[in-house]
Amino acid sequence: DAGxxxxxxxxxxxxxxxxxxxxxxxxxxDYLFWYRQTMMRGLELLIYFNNNVPIDDxxxxxxRFSAKMPNASFSTLKIQPSEPRDSAVYFCASSPxxxxxxxxxxxxxxxxxx
Amino acid sequence: xxxxxxxxAALSVPEGENLVLNCSFTDSAIYNLQWFRQDPGxxxxxxxxxxxxxxEQTSGRLNASLDKSSGRSTLYIAASQPxxxxxxxxxxHSGTYKYIFGTGTRLKVLA
Numbered sequence: 001d002a003g004x005x006x007x008x009x010x011x012x013x014x015x016x017x018x019x020x021x022x023x024x025x026x027x028x029x030d031y032l033f034w035y036r037q038t039m040m041r042g043l044e045l046l047i048y049f050n051n052n053v054p055i056d057d058x059x060x061x062x063x064r065f066s067a068k069m070p071n072a073s074f075s076t077l078k079i080q081p082s083e084p085r086d087s088a089v090y091f092c093a094s095s096p097x098x099x100x101x102x103x104x105x106x107x108x109x110x111x112x113x114x
Numbered sequence: 115x116x117x118x119x120x121x122x123a124a125l126s127v128p129e130g131e132n133l134v135l136n137c138s139f140t141d142s143a144i145y146n147l148q149w150f151r152q153d154p155g156x157x158x159x160x161x162x163x164x165x166x167x168x169x170e171q172t173s174g175r176l177n178a179s180l181d182k183s184s185g186r187s188t189l190y191i192a193a194s195q196p197x198x199x200x201x202x203x204x205x206x207h208s209g210t211y212k213y214i215f216g217t218g219t220r221l222k223v224l225a
Contacts, residue, residue: 042215042217042218043203043215045213045214056212091157091158093158100146100165101163102146102148102160102163102207102213103148103158103160103205103213105150105157105159105160106157107157108156108157110155
């Protein structure tokens, strides 16, 4: 298995532009998580899905952020409009039901908003 | 609300030393605890996963212990090497299908 795949690896965009981050979880994993990592706040859970359904989006910072999971093999995190304070590394992770195997993380997308 | 703390925030040791990284959590009703390693600019790599019914897990030079009653886990690294230099994160799963992460310990092993 190729693991959790995220794209792009790096994204630089101008303030006000729309940004879309992508994630492909490990096949057979029922749970998908989006985290954001910054120096100041560490790793923060933004949203997670179970069987493609959003379960908890309480970590989404504001309405500019949205996430979708149209099928079991693909998820997107969208920021519209982007702001400099959104600059961070965004990680996607997946897990099978039961959590006996814990999380598997993707390599992350480093977002810079200028 | 579960809170996870890691001490120290940073650690620098000479090569060959045995060392212990600490992780504390406020709610002892956990499902499991996972230790991760993160290299600069990289993602998180899972090192060890301890279920709530277990006391410790071992992988090579790494040993993680769990004491739920005291809200503590330790990661023991034997005979440290420069290649062990990284940030080590612990994450606690409290049964709500999400992990709460500590802020990490940044380890530097000097050759």
